Structures are given as C-alpha cells and as structure tokens.
Amino acid sequence: MKYNWNWHIFFEPSPNGTGNYLDMLLSGLVLTIETALLAWIIALVIGTIVGVMRTLPSKTASAIGFCYVEFFRNIPLLVQLFLWFFVLPELLPRSAGLWLKQMPNAPFWTASIGVGLFMSVRVAEQLRAGIGSLPRGQKMAATALGLTTTQAYRYVLLPIAFRVILPPLTSEFLSTIKNTSVAITIGLIELTGQARAMQEFSFQVFEAFTAATVLYLLINLVVVIGMRLLERQVAIPGYISGK
C-alpha cells in the first residue's frame, strides 16, 4: 500500500475557510461533548424515574416501566434515530411535522434526545438492580419512621442505590459519549463527522481517524477519572467500596 503520511495536515487550512483541520476536529469534539452531556442528563432523569417505577409496589407503575424499557432497549440505536428523525415528522400532523423538519439544529436535538432515551433504559435497569440489592429492611425502617414512599426514596433508597451503581454508571456514561457518533447518519457533524469530512477533503484518512481516536480516548479518560473521584467523594466509611 502506498500512502503519503502527512502529520502536518492538521495545521493546513481547511476548505470550509474557518481555520485549519485541527479547528475542524475540535469543533466536532465540542459538538460531541454537548450532545453527550445533554443525552446523559436526559438518560439520568428519565432513567431514574423509570428505574424507580419498576421497583414500586404498584403493578401499573411497574408495568409502564417494563414496557418503556423493553421498547427502547430492543430497537437498535440507529433505527431509533431514523425513527425520530425521518419517520416521526411524517406521522405528526402536517404543521407539527414541518416545524420539526425546519427546526434549526434538528440533528443535534434529535441525536441528544434519541441517544438520551436509548441510554435511559440502561440507567433505569442499573438503578432497578441497585435498589433491588438493598436490604428490604431499609425501606421498612424508613416507612416505619413515618417517611412517605417519596421521602423514603429521596432520602434513603436512592442515595444508597446510586452509590452502589456508580461503577456501572461510569460505563453507561462512556457508552453515551461513544453512541453520539451514530448521529453522523442524521447529519450531525460531530467528531466522527468532522473526521470523515477531513478525510474526504484531504484524503488523509489515517491521520483524521487517528486524531478522532485520540480525542475520543481523551474525553473518556476524563470521564473515567472524574467518576473515580466522585466515587471516592461519596464513599461511605466502612460501607461497600468505602475504605
């Protein structure tokens, strides 16, 4: 294979006229981070609600949670994004569909919400397992003290359960970041999108994707370190991972 390596390519002006190729990749990185953060917030909020629903004594709440989880975890992420981006606007009333299609940054919002919903079921399942792992007596003790179900979750069950599931949640956060790359298929020019654009403009495919690889590794490393610090911060002396 004959290939002209050119590591200086990053500092050559990019054809979009706003700087060099490195700037292009970095703008993609910023978009990746923004999409991932919004998706993660959605995943945490909805995941917490659904995860709690699945542990409630109410059969209805638990059934709704079950349907939600099975719907979102059994359809591939790519198909889900296509559903939200291409199919949903056609199913809605004409005016609403048009509004969706013409929305500025539609790929960004669709990707954030789509990835967020996809990841929310994983958060929900982790949380359900976390709450399930607590001794039954904890809920009883909270209840016996007169706390309502909401208070028992808010002050007792969730603070402990989230500590228990912090390590697997780190993995879910990393998955969220990586899954945003699928958004390239609905036109979001995030890091993967910019790397591909760079490859198409410059023909330096190896340099472009090496840079993307390094940048993905770096943000994920930051997340891993951040979550470790958080784990240490909230560790309970003498309990579970506490030292």
Next chain:
Amino acid sequence: MIEISHVNKWYGPTFQVLKDCTTSIAKGEVVVVCGPSGSGKSTLIKCVNALEPFQEGQIVLDGIKVNDPKTDLPKLRARVGMVFQHFELFPHLRIIDNLCLAQEKVLGRSHAEAMAKGEKLLKRVGLTVHANKYPAELSGGQQQRVAIARALAMDPIAMLFDEPTSALDPEMISEVLDVMVDLAREGMTMMVVTHEMGFARKVAHRVIFMDTGEIVEDAQKDDFFGSPRSERAQQFLSKILSH
C-alpha cells in the same frame, strides 16, 4: 393502646401465616411475644404498624384503625417506634443524621431542635462520642442502641421490637437489653418479639406464645413461667430454659 382482633393473614391463596390472632396491649404494658421460628410473631408485630398488610380482622392503634384505607399511615407510623433485627440504620448518614432525618422530614422539627433531641438520646444510650461516625463503623450492639434512639427521637406512644437482639453477638446483647429494661421501667408501652426469657422475666407484664400462626398462650408473666397451660408452650419453655 394496641387492639388486635381476629387478624388473619395469608401469603398467596393457601399459606396462612396468622390465624385469628386476638390480643391487646394496654398503655404502659410490656408484652413479650415468643415462639418458634415461622410461628408468625414477626409478621404479627409488622401488622401493627401496617408494614405488612393482612386480609381479615382489624388492628386499632391508639383509637385509629390501622387497616382502614382512609388512615394516614405515615402519620400513624411516625407515632410508633420500631426496632428491627438487623438495625436498619441508614448507612449513608452519620449517626446523628440517622436520628434527625425523620424528626425533620416527618415531624417538621427544625434542624437545631432535632439535633438537640438526637444528642440527648445519644447521651442516654451512651453513644455521644460516636455521633459523627457512620453506622458501619459501629458494633452491632452500638448500632442497635442507635436504632432505639432513632425510634425514641420521634416521641413514640409505643415501641415495637422485632427480635432486637437476635443478630447480635452474645456479648452485645446485654447492652441493648439494658436500654430496653430502662425504657420498660419508665412506663413505655412495648411489644417485644424476643427469645430473651431473662428480659421477659425481668420486665414483661404479659407473655404471648405463638405457634404456626396462632396465639397459643396469652398469660400474665408469672402464670406463663410458672405453669403454662398449653403443652406446646411447656415444650418450648423446657427447651429454651434448660440451659
């Protein structure tokens, strides 16, 4: 104070755990409930503050019917202290915060008020120096004393003890029983599920003996230890008192 009448409870369609249980506990009375494992004594005590539902009969607590759908259960439960076999302190809260949580969230006391009450009770159970530790840093006996203090912090009208010393090392049993004896001597209404016959002899007014979900014997302390009427209670006593 506690009126239990004709309570029947089933797990599933066929397994009956409580059979027509009827008894009552007057204000200031200390009643010990004993019996072999699986006799339903823990289930019965959990029915008193509706931690366990039951299908037939009724329980009236200080004039309020427990199994009435209109009863504000959290409010009612807040007035009855409960101590569990496995302590069930909240592991993520410091000892003092374990004592304050329900005072503030359920009774609406100010933090300063709750702290003052908590500190007073910690002093009473001899654990002032451990106020800022986490539960996992305390021994079982200490944790159970904290659990008693936590229940007392709510100014309960009665206390329920569900095998409070069964999970403790023999050495730690007496420190917990001492606190309970003091409480009994102060005139607290107490329902105590326990095998500690020494405790029963010392402070109980009445002893209830249960077997296979039924109240087999419900007698004044001296009658129970002197000459139990039922053969089953005689057997039980001879076995546990022979060592």
